[in-house]
Amino acid sequence: MIFESHAHYDDKRFDPDREELLSSMPEHGIETIINVGSDLEGVKKTLDLIQQYEYMYGAVGIHPSEISDLNEEIYEWMQEKCSLPKVVSIGEIGLDYYWEKEEEERRNQRYWFCRQMELAREQNLPVILHSRDAAEDTLKLVQGIHGEQIPGVIHCFSYSTEMAKEYIKMGYYIGIGGVVTFKNSRKLKETVAQIPLEYILLETDCPYLSPEPERGKRNSSRNLVYVAEEIARIRGISYEEVTKATRENARKLFSKVK
Ligand SMILES: [Zn+2]
Numbered sequence: 001m002i003f004e005s006h007a008h009y010d011d012k013r014f015d016p017d018r019e020e021l022l023s024s025m026p027e028h029g030i031e032t033i034i035n036v037g038s039d040l041e042g043v044k045k046t047l048d049l050i051q052q053y054e055y056m057y058g059a060v061g062i063h064p065s066e067i068s069d070l071n072e073e074i075y076e077w078m079q080e081k082c083s084l085p086k087v088v089s090i091g092e093i094g095l096d097y098y099w100e101k102e103e104e105e106r107r108n109q110r111y112w113f114c115r116q117m118e119l120a121r122e123q124n125l126p127v128i129l130h131s132r133d134a135a136e137d138t139l140k141l142v143q144g145i146h147g148e149q150i151p152g153v154i155h156c157f158s159y160s161t162e163m164a165k166e167y168i169k170m171g172y173y174i175g176i177g178g179v180v181t182f183k184n185s186r187k188l189k190e191t192v193a194q195i196p197l198e199y200i201l202l203e204t205d206c207p208y209l210s211p212e213p214e215r216g217k218r219n220s221s222r223n224l225v226y227v228a229e230e231i232a233r234i235r236g237i238s239y240e241e242v243t244k245a246t247r248e249n250a251r252k253l254f255s256k257v258k
Contacts (some may be wrong), residue, residue, distance in 0.1 A: 001031035002243050003250040004221040006092075006128065006155050006175055006203035008037050009027065009056075010045035013207040013218055021220060022053055030221045031247070032257055034059055036092050036128055036155075040074060043081075045151035050086040057257055059128050060088035061116055064096040064109040073114065082123040088256040090120040092155060095141075098133040110141060117142075118152050126154035126253050129172075135159045136249025139166060147172075151253055156205050161191040168199050173253055175203040178211035178219060181230045192234050201253070202227055202246045 009018060025033065025158050034045050036052065036059040037043035046058040064071050081087055093116040095109050121126045129152055131138040141147075148170040155175035157164060164174050180192055192200070204227075206219035211226040227241045235242075251257055 001247060002029055002202060002221070002224050003247040004030055004033040004204060004224060005153065005201040005250050005254070006036050006177070007206050007221055008038060009033070009041065009049060009206070009207075010039075011207050012041045020250050022049075022056070025053060025221060027224045030055065030224070031055060031171065032250070033221055034084045034089065034128075034254065034257075035059050036089075038063040038092060040069040045079070047081065047084070047087075049148075050122060057086050057088045058084075059091040060087050061091040061093045061128070062112065063092050064113065065099050067109060070112050075119070076186045077251055079119060079123070084123060085256070087125075088254045089126050089128050090116055090123070092130040093117070093127060094130035095134035096130060097137070097139050106137075110137065113141060114145060116122075117145055117147070120152075125256075126150070128175075129154045130156070132158065135163055139163065142167075142170070146209065153201050153253060155206050156209070157188070157191065160187065162196050164195050168195060171237050173199050173201045173249060175201045176231060177203045177205050177227055178209040178215070180234075181211040181226055182215065183212075187229070189234050192231055197235065197237075197242075197245045198249060200231065200242075200246055201250050202231075207210060 033056045035046045037046050050056050050058040060081050153173040153175050157174045180188050202224050204219050210217050210219035211223050232239045232242045
């Protein structure tokens with residue numbers, strides 16, 4: 001059974017067949033899915049979805065590119081939602097300097113990243129981190145606020161193996177998805193080969209980042225089979241070892257999951 005640690009089924013690309021697709025997950029070996037908030041609308045839809053599907057849990061948080069959705073009132077509203085039994089994480093939060101070039105806006109990203117990290121600490125919930133083109137600032141910020149006391153995962157990991165090891169030192173997990181199957185992702189394959197299996201989580205980030213051979217199409221948790229197969233191939237272990245270990249890792253991190 002597979003634990004999907006990062007999906008966006010609230011995305012409008014699932015509007016035509018969401019129910020059909022989500023109902024088919026258990027028969028395709030998908031045991032648990034964490035639907036991850038990105039903007040405010042997405043968080044609200046996540047809260048609906050987790051009521052509808054028994055195997056689905058939610059992460060509440062605002063993505064760095066969507067922080068214009070945030071203010072004190074929304075922050076307090078999210079704070080309230082954290083106590084719902086099926087809200088298991090704060091995410092996705094972090095820094096995205098790829099899409100944001102303005103220094104003032106980047107500062108704003110850092111501010112709300114810190115606030116949401118503190119929310120996680122206060123609510124005793126793990127974080128799901130998004131970091132793109134902001135390796136140095138993300139690490140500095142997480143270390144600066146004693147991130148080692150706030151468990152979490154760096155989702156869709158895209159930095160160096162050395163950077164992965166820095167996070168693992170703080171107890172963080174590394175989220176691996178479709179990119180690892182791409183022929184040109186030599187760096188990520190090397191990371192997957194070198195870090196302990198005990199720190200790897202499976203994720204899709206669907207509808208984005210479909211693995212080979214589905215690359216370019218809409219992604220779904222059913223494609224995690226290809227990701228697990230590639231990790232098994234890289235590490236020279238069985239597919240079952242990969243799905244079993246990543247499931248255990250995810251259940252350790254997201255401890256509110258039943
Ligand atoms: Zn995401």
